[in-house]
Amino acid sequence: MDDYDKLLERARTQIPEDAFKRSGERFKVPAVQLMVQGNRSMWQNFQDVISVLNRSGREVLKYISGQLGTAGSIEGGTAIFNGKFTAEAVNAVLNNYVLSYVICPVCTRPDTEIVKEKMAYYLHCSACGARTAIRPV
Numbered sequence: 001m002d003d004y005d006k007l008l009e010r011a012r013t014q015i016p017e018d019a020f021k022r023s024g025e026r027f028k029v030p031a032v033q034l035m036v037q038g039n040r041s042m043w044q045n046f047q048d049v050i051s052v053l054n055r056s057g058r059e060v061l062k063y064i065s066g067q068l069g070t071a072g073s074i075e076g077g078t079a080i081f082n083g084k085f086t087a088e089a090v091n092a093v094l095n096n097y098v099l100s101y102v103i104c105p106v107c108t109r110p111d112t113e114i115v116k117e118k119m120a121y122y123l124h125c126s127a128c129g130a131r132t133a134i135r136p137v
């Protein structure tokens with residue numbers, strides 16, 4: 001019985017480490033694929049990016065279009081911005097978003113979610129348990 005308990009305990013302590021490794025491999029933000037059409041910029045792999053980030057499309061779009069200083073919308077899996085932008089410019093803004101709203105500043109893992117409590121927003125990390133106050137998107 002003692003051995004069984006020890007085994008169980010060891011199994012439990014091993015779970016998080018494996019989970020971290022898996023999430024580390026999973027977290028590769030795809031490079032932004034952007035195509036300019038007329039006076040609009042179509043971010044073609046938007047859906048792929050937000051599913052890796054585990055964030056809502058609306059939230060990401062709000063941040064990116066705000067930083068670009070333009071209006072944006074989502075059609076299907078594509079984000080569309082008014083105006084001509086380069087993939088590099090959108091990538092740079094996306095990197096800022098990831099650093100501010102996805103990566104945990106304590107353990108640098110991406111296993112986070114944004115939690116709203118009363119009037120404040122927090123980045124809650126499921127990897128290390130840290131809670132970091134953030135500005136609303």
Ligand SMILES: [Zn+2]
Nearest residue numbers: 104107125128
């Ligand atoms: Zn963390």
